[in-house]
Amino acid sequence: MTFEVRGLEDGQWDDWFDRTDRVFGGSAPPEERARLKAVAEVDRSIAAWDGDEIVGSAGAYSFRMSVPGGALVPTAGVTCVSVQPTHRRRGVLTSMMRAQLDDVRGRGEALAVLTASEPEIYGRFGYGVTSKQLGVNIDTTRVRLTPPAGVDDVTLRFVGLEEGLELCEAVYARVVAARPGMLARQPGWARTPLVDPPSQRAGASERLCVLAQVEGEVRGYARYAVKLDSTAGGPDGVVLVRDVDAVDPVTYAALWRYLFGIDLTSRISSYNRPADDPLLHLVSDVRRCLVSTKEGLFARLVEVGAALEARTYTTPVDVVLEVADSFCPWNEGRWRLTGDPKGAVCVRTADPADLALSVRELGAAYLGGVSLSALAGAGRVRELRDGALREAAVAFGSDVAPWLAHGF
Template structure:
């Protein structure tokens, strides 16, 4: 029987999601989590591959706005829920889904596609490059202390109900988005993602807790969401603080929130995942070696409309460079492009017949796009070739950012 790909109908969602659970190991999501995923799914942007009545492939996307260097919020397609049934491997199902999805994204005039990868090696062949990394830390708070900036002691901290404090916390988050590439402006419904607190998924930890930092007038200027996982050994308590989020634009408020997390009674460890690679926390701790820092890939990015994407961001230095771009999967991006950015902030990217200065694939452009991966480092791996002396340094300086890109939550 021939396979059929079609846009998801609302009455097919349960069968479609059952397939996705199977593709990710067969563990059934608790009912509240399942309903949350249902509420976020955009059926018109969701694809299913069907073998008769069986769903054997899936891919979906969310309509996001992604912060890019310069602070602009660019329409971006958040690729998600990609899976192929184990019975239908090596039949071109994934490639067909990626082909249809990128064509649809292009038609929808979103110049960028982004995803978080369960298996990073899969998506490079479809033109996605790793554009942002993240850190996990496991800090021994019996040995690590914080050196806090002036004003930290004046910050008032208050435990609040996560639900009732949602609006205040979202205002803090929204104020940070434009300042760091890779952050997502939360669309309606996504503000509740951070409040998901299903008992079956806590792993023995407490219900979600929230502490806010306030200015002298009682305004919320930062917050942390976390859980506490009690544990005991013969010598005493060995509890863990599991940090979900810490956000505060003010250094004193940021330090006060971390100090609070470090000093929770009956805990010896603070664990946090998905932190930015240039997190100020690394400069507050007394001994970074005791923080057990690990880096991993976070956000993978693809340029769908190359000139529109390159013109949407700002550049850190003036640049005039001709790029020879390889893009076999989206051939409309392939060829020579002249990218110019002046001191006045004007950016232009147009087709060119001039000799190329740099040669690279769209995957490398995706990696460098948010400013966290340098073209120079990619050239060191042989993935960018300099064809005009000096062009690599010029372009690498222009693409590089002042802060590391960061995806603060998965999707």
């Protein structure tokens, strides 16, 4: 079987998306399709062609992602990766990943990230799981909040999704740099949380928005929907939380207190919160919050030196890394990383290696949420100099867990 991988031309995106959507079950509603088309970067969309038929797809967005230290680093957001079931196990995916990473490197982006429907696929291309997302399903009849002092000074008001968009985005922009893995909103992306197709609500209300203010200043917001239900014992509705962001702990707690108290509901459900969400320390009984975790963001260092220089390190570090990267061989070899909380330098070296690992492990540890020591415990990082593992593991850490607030 022969195929050709090449970029899209004008007018081919709709056919490309049709084929991609078919692989994912053909479930994209018209509203979501329109949003994706509005933010699509056609010049970063590639396809595998079998004659005149599209049999594979891969796209990318030009993002800026927060990394430890607060810098917003140019990052390729990989999306819409698919292979038609008629063309599996023919090298289609490998060829598209090859073409895409070459293009990312050519654009000067040191990082690529993605979310995965099937997480086992991307490790062989150098992507490591670098963040987790927390899910909660809280019994609000049996779990109470203990908010900090000052929550009564926070006022709340309803606002339409469109009307509140600019104010919510201003809050979001203030919190991006504080947590690795968050994406600065590129043009068009602010509307992502507003897409709320009736066909996808499964009986819930339309999405609602509440702003939190202190002395007239908007300091936080929550977006959510309510799905009403009842049992023989009375109302049993659920609050479906989409977003909660705030610039300070008091406002954050006030928003959750509001969500806990919505009439005719007895549960709160949210599928994507940070792994270290302060909510877990506000509740009286974590067990009844039914906490779950799963992989969130996958990261790939496309240029090892530039990527490691783009972030800072919690403690001084001077370590030589022996990096294996068969898929992007320009990364292979030894790199000396010297860094601290103010900055870093990472250059080629002939010095003896202190740690040996693959680029996949570097991607996992890059945002500070996965410990190099934990990876070593799994046999995926080897310590070649006594003490080097602890030194590097501490330096690579982050004071807050990395988190991707929304998919792409």
